Amino acid sequence: MIVNRLFKMKKYFYISGILTLFVLMSFIYLDFFSSMTKVDYIDGSKTLKFTTKMNTNHISDAIKINPNTAGFEAEVKKYVNNNFDVYVNGSPKTLTFTGSQVSGETVWVYYETGGISDISTLRIKNTILLSAYPKQINLVNIAYKGKLKTMNFQRGKEVNEVSF
Incomplete structure (x- = not known):
């Protein structure tokens, strides 16, 4: 009876240990993919000014260029220009x-x-x-004449619109 009880306790601790290990391992590599734009x-x-913040490694991997090279800035600008469009009152803006x-x-x-x-x-x-x-999430915070609006973007929701 004692041997049986010890075996059950050992089995319980073994299963608990494995489950704890799986939970801990799931947090070892947790990368968060996001960009933040302030408007x-x-x-x-009469100008809208944009400031976009991105992770250096993420954008570097996406455009396939080392951030320490001379052409990095030009490639980042080209990438953002190809992936960010603005329409004011229905009209596209450059x-x-x-x-x-x-x-x-x-x-x-x-x-x-x-x-x-x-x-x-x-x-x-x-x-x-x-x-x-x-799993990328892009946030855009807009400040316009004392009002603050927030947009979020992800796969399947690439376009968003707010009214003032």
């Missing part, structure tokens, strides 16, 4: 890139579009890193 309306210049920088694990890209006197609707198509990373 600010500058009333004086994005002008104003700079970028690599700061360790983060790449910052700066761009803008001008000639915007009033926004009733803002539609954005954001496919940044969605083809490279299936």
Whole structure:
């Protein structure tokens, strides 16, 4: 009887140990795929200014270029231009890139579009890193005349629109 009870306890601890190991292993490699874009309306210049923050390794893998090479900045700008579209009141807007920088694990890209006197609707198509990373989530925070709106993008939801 004691031997039987010891065997059951040993079996219980063995199964508990394996389950604990599986749970711990699931947290060992947890990579989070996201980008964040901040959009600010500058009333004086009638401009929307965009700042996009991405993970350096993720964008580097997507565009297949080392972030320490001279051509990295140009390729990142081209990539963002091909994967981010803006429509103000139904009209497409051209994005002008104003700079970028690599700061360790983060790449910052700066761009803008001008000639915007009033926004009733803002539609954005954001496919940044969605083809490279299936679980990628892109957030866009928009500040317009004291109002703050947030959009999120993922596979299957690449286009979003807000009204002001």
